[in-house]
Amino acid sequence: MSTSTPERSPANASDSVTDRQRAPRHIAIIMDGNGRWAQQRELPRIEGHRNGVSSVRRTVEECARLDIEQLTLFCLSSENWKRPSHELDFLMHLLEQYMIEERALLMEQGIRVQVIGRREGIPVRVLNEINKTIEITSTNKGTTLCLAINYGARGEISDAVQQIARRIEQGEISADQIDEKLIADNLYTSGMPDPDLLIRTSGEMRISNFLLWQISYAELWVTEKYWPEFEESDLHQAMEIYATRNRRFGGLTS
Ligand code: IPE
Ligand code: MG
Secondary structure: OOOOOOOOOOOOHHHHHHOHHHOOOEEEEEOOOHHHHHHHOOOOHHHHHHHHHHHHHHHHHHHHHOOOOEEEEEEEEOOHHHOOHHHHHHHHHHHHHHHHHOHHHHHHOOOEEEEEOOOOOOOHHHHHHHHHHHHHHOOOOOOEEEEEEEEOHHHHHHHHHHHHHHHHHOOOOOHHHOOHHHHHHOOOOOOOOOOOEEEEOOOOOOOOOOOOOOOOOOEEEEOOOOHHHOOHHHHHHHHHHHHHOOOOOOOOOO
16 A cells, blocks of 8 residues: 555656656655564564665665755654663664765765754764764755754754743843744754655654644655655655645645
């Protein structure tokens, strides 16, 4: 089963994928269902995460090839710390490995890596590899790959409110200067475009504390496939459906 959305693809779907006008600038993905994919195969959950990395690689590569401005991936939520420690250790190991092993490929594809989320709780050796990858890819001009690690949207908004409150306390700004732009500028995603298209795998119809502020007008697309099964053709399908959506942003016509 490929999608739970009833919409039809346009007649000539392949054209719409490459249609710049209708292509999303920023795609965000909630990569869900690694554990269930593994359980279905009677494998340990960590095997699902290992296979999930292959989906990440495919998706990143395809977004770079399609010249998507930004791809944001939800890798670890601030709520995921509730998981068993061996699963968290394995996720940290995968993250460290990804940062080391993908570096050359990311450079080759001109991808710039950025990270959003709180650094606390991430082992130093993993942080070091993350920082190295951010640093080395910082001047690349291709797709921005933004990894949400130990990320939670409510925490992000709380951090932004604290920063703004401190500036008010110090007399730098007044309360009536708080507007949407100031708030956006104090989020971890400051300077990034809002997601146009939000994809979720494994069929769950929820946002799970991901980019709450930024997805106000994102188009949503949910597939029943588990994340390790997600392929280029699923990305294309999501983009094709996105291209048929009439985005009105509260107005009457797009
Ligand atoms: C999503 O897979 C990946 C991460 C959150 C790291 P899950 O681990 O949430 O898989 P399910 O939802 O238990 O199947
Ligand atoms: Mg899940």
